[in-house]
Amino acid sequence: MSLNSFKPTSLPPECKTGSFSWFTEDTGRFLFRSSVSIYRNHFSGIILIKPTTESRRILFITETGIKVFDLEFFSPENYEVHYCMEAVNRKALIRTLGNDFSLMLYSVSDDSRSKVLTDSRSRTIIRSTDDAGKRFCFINANTCKVEELVSPGLLCDKLKIGFFSNTPEAPDSILISHKNIKLDIQLTRIDEN
Amino acid sequence: MKKTKYLALLCIMLFTVLTVRAQENYVPIADTRNFMSGLEKMSAETETIESDFLQEKNLSVLAEKIISQGHFCFRRENNIRWEYTQPYKYLIIISNGQLYTRDERNRKVYDIESNRMFSEMNKFIGGCIRGDILKDEEQYSSEFLESADHYLVKLVPKNEKMRQMLNEVHIRFDKKDFTVASIMMLESGEDYTKIDFVNKKLNTGIPIEKFSF
Numbered sequence: 527m528s529l530n531s532f533k534p535t536s537l538p539p540e541c542k543t544g545s546f547s548w549f550t551e552d553t554g555r556f557l558f559r560s561s562v563s564i565y566r567n568h569f570s571g572i573i574l575i576k577p578t579t580e581s582r583r584i585l586f587i588t589e590t591g592i593k594v595f596d597l598e599f600f601s602p603e604n605y606e607v608h609y610c611m612e613a614v615n616r617k618a619l620i621r622t623l624g625n626d627f628s629l630m631l632y633s634v635s636d637d638s639r640s641k642v643l644t645d646s647r648s649r650t651i652i653r654s655t656d657d658a659g660k661r662f663c664f665i666n667a668n669t670c671k672v673e674e675l676v677s678p679g680l681l682c683d684k685l686k687i688g689f690f691s692n693t694p695e696a697p698d699s700i701l702i703s704h705k706n707i708k709l710d711i712q713l714t715r716i717d718e719n
Numbered sequence: 720m721k722k723t724k725y726l727a728l729l730c731i732m733l734f735t736v737l738t739v740r741a742q743e744n745y746v747p748i749a750d751t752r753n754f755m756s757g758l759e760k761m762s763a764e765t766e767t768i769e770s771d772f773l774q775e776k777n778l779s780v781l782a783e784k785i786i787s788q789g790h791f792c793f794r795r796e797n798n799i800r801w802e803y804t805q806p807y808k809y810l811i812i813i814s815n816g817q818l819y820t821r822d823e824r825n826r827k828v829y830d831i832e833s834n835r836m837f838s839e840m841n842k843f844i845g846g847c848i849r850g851d852i853l854k855d856e857e858q859y860s861s862e863f864l865e866s867a868d869h870y871l872v873k874l875v876p877k878n879e880k881m882r883q884m885l886n887e888v889h890i891r892f893d894k895k896d897f898t899v900a901s902i903m904m905l906e907s908g909e910d911y912t913k914i915d916f917v918n919k920k921l922n923t924g925i926p927i928e929k930f931s932f
Contacts, residue, residue, distance in 0.1 A: 555781065557785065557806075559806075559807055561824070561825065568825070568827055570809070570820065570822065570825070572785065572806075574778065574780070574781060574785075576780055576781065583780050585778060585780070587776060587778075587785075589787065589803055589809050589811075590774075590801075590811075590912075591774060591776045591787075591904065591912030591914075592884070592904075592912070593884070593906060593910065609883075609907070611884060612880050612883065612884070716806050716807065717806075718806070
């Protein structure tokens with residue numbers, strides 16, 4: 527990602543909602559088929575995401591119904607671990623998952639601390655800075671939803687979250703990938719019709 | 720030998736046409752020896768089992784249940800095939816100390832004891848299927864109940880860490896043939912997983928290739 531090619535711009539008029547997240551209180555709940563690779567371990571199962579007015583809940587259960595973790599986010603920085611299976615309950619892992627899911631669930635907002643940019647491909651980008659560092663949020667100008675979230679590092683991007691969808695209602699799939707640690711999460715929305 | 724015996728026994732029990740009866744009245748079993756000997760007899764007479772299954776996952780945060788279904792196969796001594804067809808295809812095979820999983824994108828083989836999470840999950844799930852769990856007095860306290868049509872064994876983990884994952888396990892057996900009708904895993908709060916076994920077929924001669932990967 528070349529930061530030099532970014533130029534200031536303004537948000538498309540139809541996108542001035544303040545939030546570009548796929549998961550807001552009026553979107554209902556989502557079920558994703560999920561694949562989580564942590565170092566040499568691979569887990570698969572179903573992830574439930576349920577946004578409400580108070581919080582955004584994310585649960586991971588295996589195909590056989592065993593609950594792996596249950597996190598509830600009250601804000602991007604404030605979340606509670608309702609449950610985490612002892613076998614994966616490691617502080618560093620929980621912290622990483624918390625950061626990843628916080629970014630995935632809330633994306634970034636175009637508040638006063640953020641800047642709206644565009645790149646050589648005419649994509650709209652929100653650049654924000656918080657305690658965790660810089661974040662770049664690539665917006666689809668047609669749907670006003672986030673397409674990609676990037677947390678850049680010194681040499682390469684530390685974290686990328688890609689959202690893929692053919693509809694503006696829900697992401698068909700989400701890919702969370704880390705460069706510095708061997709943690710990848712792949713979500714594919716379950717068609718319940 | 721004893722372990723193998725109960726493995727076969729419980730797998731046999733997985734094959735019952737489920738008749739769900741709301742609010743069955745259960746009372747303690749007066750003499751559990753009859754129940755246990757019935758299970759052993761059924762085990763001795765059964766080489767293979769196959770069944771359809773319906774799995775309900777109830778999460779208190781979700782108004783509706785997450786429904787999965789598929790097909791189950793067992794062949795003595797220790798071959799299990801657990802095949803989900805809904806909401807998506809996912810296959811689990813346990814054979815020769817290895818656990819194999821396959822979906823549309825990935826195929827994985829694990830030595831069961833090499834992965835801590837799989838080991839714990841497999842120990843529990845396998846224990847329910849094979850019946851080891853029923854005899855594990857060190858890990859579980861048990862209560863034996865019966866109604867007009869079913870036996871019900873309630874298992875409560877003694878280990879605190881285990882109890883954080885599962886409060887209770889309920890295994891229900893059909894009185895007619897001692898096969899397992901359902902397994903219910905109760906977690907904290909109102910969350911639970913219930914697996915009903917339907918359309919049982921015993922001793923159909925499932926080929927060993929069904930458990931290869």
